[in-house]
Amino acid sequence: MEIFLQLLINGLMLGGTFAIISIGLTLIFGIVRVVNFAHGEFLMIAMYGVYLMNLQFGLHPYVAMLPMFFLMFALGAVMQRYIIQPLLSASDEIQIFATVGVSTALMNAGLMVFGADVYSVDMSSAVVGTGMTSIGSLTINNGQLMTFIVSILLIGALDWFLKYTFLGRAIRATAQHRDAALLMGVDVKKIYIIAFGLGAGCLGLAGGLMAPQYPVFPTVGTFFVLTAFIIVVLGGLGSLHGAFLGALIIGVVDSLAGYYIAPDLKEVVYFSIFIAILIFRPTGLFGAGRGSE
Amino acid sequence: MNITQPQNYVSLLLLLLMLVFPVVAGSPFVYHIFILVFSYAALASAWNVVGGFAGQLSLGHAVYYGVGSYTATLLMINFGISPWIGMVAGALLASVISVFVSWPCFRLRGPFFALASIAVLEVVRLLVINQHGLTGGSAGLAVPLQQGVEWMVFRERWPYLVISFGLLSAALFVSWKIKNSRLGYYLIAVREREDAALAVGVNAVRVKLAAVIISAFLTSTVGSFHAMYFTFIEPGAVFSLELSIQIAMFALIGGLGTISGPVIGTVLVLPLAELARGWLGDFADGFHGFVYGVVLVIVVLTIPRGLVGQFGARVGALINRLPGYKEPETVQPSTSTLTHVQSETLGQPILVAEHLHKYFGGVHATNDVSLTLKEGEIIGVIGPNGAGKTTVFNQLSGFLKPTSGSVRIRTSYGEWVTPKSPAEFAKAGIGRTFQIVQPFADLSVRENIMIGAFMNTDDHVEARAIAAEVAQLTDLTDQLDKVARDLTVGGMKRLEMARALATRPRILLLDEVLAGLNPSDITKAIEIIRRIRDTGVSILMIEHIMQATMSLSDHVAVINSGSLLIEGEPEKVVKDPQVIEAYLGKEYSHA
Numbered sequence: 052m053e054i055f056l057q058l059l060i061n062g063l064m065l066g067g068t069f070a071i072i073s074i075g076l077t078l079i080f081g082i083v084r085v086v087n088f089a090h091g092e093f094l095m096i097a098m099y100g101v102y103l104m105n106l107q108f109g110l111h112p113y114v115a116m117l118p119m120f121f122l123m124f125a126l127g128a129v130m131q132r133y134i135i136q137p138l139l140s141a142s143d144e145i146q147i148f149a150t151v152g153v154s155t156a157l158m159n160a161g162l163m164v165f166g167a168d169v170y171s172v173d174m175s176s177a178v179v180g181t182g183m184t185s186i187g188s189l190t191i192n193n194g195q196l197m198t199f200i201v202s203i204l205l206i207g208a209l210d211w212f213l214k215y216t217f218l219g220r221a222i223r224a225t226a227q228h229r230d231a232a233l234l235m236g237v238d239v240k241k242i243y244i245i246a247f248g249l250g251a252g253c254l255g256l257a258g259g260l261m262a263p264q265y266p267v268f269p270t271v272g273t274f275f276v277l278t279a280f281i282i283v284v285l286g287g288l289g290s291l292h293g294a295f296l297g298a299l300i301i302g303v304v305d306s307l308a309g310y311y312i313a314p315d316l317k318e319v320v321y322f323s324i325f326i327a328i329l330i331f332r333p334t335g336l337f338g339a340g341r342g343s344e
Numbered sequence: 345m346n347i348t349q350p351q352n353y354v355s356l357l358l359l360l361l362m363l364v365f366p367v368v369a370g371s372p373f374v375y376h377i378f379i380l381v382f383s384y385a386a387l388a389s390a391w392n393v394v395g396g397f398a399g400q401l402s403l404g405h406a407v408y409y410g411v412g413s414y415t416a417t418l419l420m421i422n423f424g425i426s427p428w429i430g431m432v433a434g435a436l437l438a439s440v441i442s443v444f445v446s447w448p449c450f451r452l453r454g455p456f457f458a459l460a461s462i463a464v465l466e467v468v469r470l471l472v473i474n475q476h477g478l479t480g481g482s483a484g485l486a487v488p489l490q491q492g493v494e495w496m497v498f499r500e501r502w503p504y505l506v507i508s509f510g511l512l513s514a515a516l517f518v519s520w521k522i523k524n525s526r527l528g529y530y531l532i533a534v535r536e537r538e539d540a541a542l543a544v545g546v547n548a549v550r551v552k553l554a555a556v557i558i559s560a561f562l563t564s565t566v567g568s569f570h571a572m573y574f575t576f577i578e579p580g581a582v583f584s585l586e587l588s589i590q591i592a593m594f595a596l597i598g599g600l601g602t603i604s605g606p607v608i609g610t611v612l613v614l615p616l617a618e619l620a621r622g623w624l625g626d627f628a629d630g631f632h633g634f635v636y637g638v639v640l641v642i643v644v645l646t647i648p649r650g651l652v653g654q655f656g657a658r659v660g661a662l663i664n665r666l667p668g669y670k671e672p673e674t675v676q677p678s679t680s681t682l683t684h685v686q687s688e689t690l691g692q693p694i695l696v697a698e699h700l701h702k703y704f705g706g707v708h709a710t711n712d713v714s715l716t717l718k719e720g721e722i723i724g725v726i727g728p729n730g731a732g733k734t735t736v737f738n739q740l741s742g743f744l745k746p747t748s749g750s751v752r753i754r755t756s757y758g759e760w761v762t763p764k765s766p767a768e769f770a771k772a773g774i775g776r777t778f779q780i781v782q783p784f785a786d787l788s789v790r791e792n793i794m795i796g797a798f799m800n801t802d803d804h805v806e807a808r809a810i811a812a813e814v815a816q817l818t819d820l821t822d823q824l825d826k827v828a829r830d831l832t833v834g835g836m837k838r839l840e841m842a843r844a845l846a847t848r849p850r851i852l853l854l855d856e857v858l859a860g861l862n863p864s865d866i867t868k869a870i871e872i873i874r875r876i877r878d879t880g881v882s883i884l885m886i887e888h889i890m891q892a893t894m895s896l897s898d899h900v901a902v903i904n905s906g907s908l909l910i911e912g913e914p915e916k917v918v919k920d921p922q923v924i925e926a927y928l929g930k931e932y933s934h935a
Binding site: 142269319 | 462
């Protein structure tokens with residue numbers, strides 16, 4: 052029982068990390084309606100960015116993630132403006148190929164610049180984000196706990212922003228019907244740039260929050276992005292709360308399957324869940340999404 | 345294939361030139377590059393059958409490649425079976441797997457099909473790693489080095505070149521065959537507009553499965569060959585997303601859905617990246633992937649239809665100036681299809697709908713509608729907007745399944761049948777048009793009609809002849825070579841009718857074919873509908889233009905709020921107080 056509880060906690064904490072990665076992906080899909088296959092490489096860039104800021108200026112990752120948010124926002128905005136925007140009315144295949152192309156180019160650019168080596172942020176002198184907290188015989192990784200808390204706060208903040216600000220309403224209007232929003236005087240192109248920027252910006256935060264636990268390498272994005280896709284489809288594409296719940300579910304599945312089935316088969320378990328969801332419940336577990344048909 | 349046509353002999357010459365070049369150059373590196381070019385071009389062509397012709401964007405094709413690699417290698421290691429046999433076994437296995445993988449995924453669109461295919465690839469790769477007793481796990485397997493033709497392992501390079509060229513030729517031949525067959529037309533039809541394809545009797549699932557099976561088979565053979573050429577396989581390399589993306593990319597750069605595109609894409613991009621790898625040494629670690637990514641983005645932004653899609657027509661016209669060019673022969677319109685047959689069953693029921701009910705959640709969209717269409721008759725269906733007329737039509741053509749009630753059709757053999765899918769309805773003799781026109785926009789008018797004609801023939805020439813005949817009947821003869829998207833509204837509506845007619849329907853369902861037409865087009869269309877009826881086709885038409893309904897219909901049925909209000913002779917129906925009320929409100933019912 053104790054093992055089970057510890058596994059459950061590990062799973063939920065892992066879910067927090069998955070959530071912070073998935074929020075941006077679901078945000079971009081929900082509003083711009085583009086599946087960004089380069090999402091993982093954006094994460095890689097954010098992680099390298101945090102690593103470099105730590106190396107050069109000695110910034111704690113939790114501090115570095117703030118400038119990183121804005122840098123990633125800019126990167127996302129540029130991607131939307133110069134690659135996605137010209138293709139908005141193109142067919143699905145073309146949009147997929149565009150983001151896949153960006154993904155391939157960025158991943159290999161990472162390989163060219165940093166090589167295949169694995170780098171970790173040096174946390175030996177840091178106070179926050181390291182170590183464990185014990186509750187009885189159960190332990191929680193402080194860094195993961197921080198990630199978990201921030202992901203809840205981030206969703207709350209985005210929720211508030213989308214519901215109660217003028218810009219947020221304009222974003223939701225655009226998400227629901229591009230042309231109708233356009234007719235109401237919403238600058239749809241600008242909204243899309245902001246939305247894509249926000250989605251990418253979330254990864255800036257993710258890069259900082261993950262730095263204490265995860266090393267960075269050129270293919271780190273691929274490692275996480277497939278999981279993020281699963282989570283986002285599971286929670287219903289475009290749904291923030293769905294993504295959070297999906298992340299917790301996949302986190303727990305990962306943790307339990309890794310222990311009770313086999314460590315190298317846990318991904319098989321959640322990929323199988325993914326395929327089943329796509330086929331049988333394309334709007335996601337909670338029916339909140341846009342559907343994949 | 346006509347060898348004296350310039351486009352054909354130029355293509356063949358270029359292919360042969362590619363085969364001869366490395367032999368003349370003689371350097372092992374050049375050999376290696378060309379072996380890679382041929383085999384990757386074969387992979388891209390195979391992928392194009394699914395990704396291009398069928399429009400299903402698979403990013404998991406490495407599954408089939410890997411199955412080919414592992415089957416041939418494992419059979420060789422464990423049973424000493426020649427990889428030639430292993431190649432066939434792997435291809436068959438890949439074909440079977442492709443059915444199980446793709447079938448459930450066909451309902452997924454665009455990015456979701458792509459994501460599902462990636463997920464399947466990951467699952468297979470992880471399972472292969474997991475079963476290390478059999479597969480050698482993530483460390484991979486080395487192919488036993490027994491030289492000789494039967495083991496597909498050679499000291500010299502040229503046999504590999506010949507084999508890879510053979511694989512490419514096979515892939516190209518199959519692509520060419522598909523493109524010029526009924527299957528090719530059907531694949532495009534399903535890709536462009538699945539509903540319109542179903543309406544002319546195309547079994548969309550079967551057509552897509554055929555494409556997937558062919559593609560998996562060809563992909564797997566290259567996988568087997570590569571295992572013998574590289575003499576080493578590992579899950580990370582053969583079941584890789586990177587490989588899947590690469591072959592899809594080559595096809596896109598050359599031009600999706602074209603025959604030469606995948607080859608041209610491979611020839612242009614692959615050597616570039618390989619040479620860069622050679623020149624730049626270690627730095628090139630990420631360089632060729634970077635080049636691939638950047639080229640892909642640039643192509644997508646500048647020439648999304650690929651090189652062949654963008655420039656193919658112009659280059660083709662240039663090549664046609666070479667000696668030997670002959671215009672395609674004009675096909676005489678057939679006369680058999682639509683000639684009036686003196687039917688003995690004229691006036692007897694041909695389509696019977698009984699007590700149809702349809703609920704959409706809480707909405708009772710069709711409420712106890714019964715209709716009987718007699719052979720040779722025209723029934724006009726009228727009713728206010730939103731009354732549920734099209735919903736009834738969709739049930740009569742299989743696009744919606746009634747919640748309760750039945751639709752029966754008398755076939756040409758006199759049996760009564762209840763078809764189950766839109767395609768079966770079409771085969772039973774129902775042709776239909778769509779209220780919102782659904783042309784295959786990028787195909788010519790002729791090709792649009794031919795897709796209808798293919799329901800009864802798989803012969804190209806015959807389909808052309810039927811198209812010519814139907815075009816005469818629908819006043820489209822001088823537009824046959826126009827691309828469908830360039831037609832006027834009236835032209836599109838006539839094309840809808842023409843495509844339905846080409847299936848030789850005995851019952852035609854016309855959904856507002858006159859809406860939005862100008863007066864002269866309306867007169868033209870009324871004349872056409874009359875001509876169609878005179879060929880012995882029974883017609884059920886939804887129409888708001890009363891002038892047409894009154895002059896054409898033998899009977900008029902009025903639908904209001906989902907139920908059948910009244911049915912009878914046109915003059916009687918329009919004077920009925922209930923009908924006036926339905927259209928104008930209660931206060932007018934005494935007017």
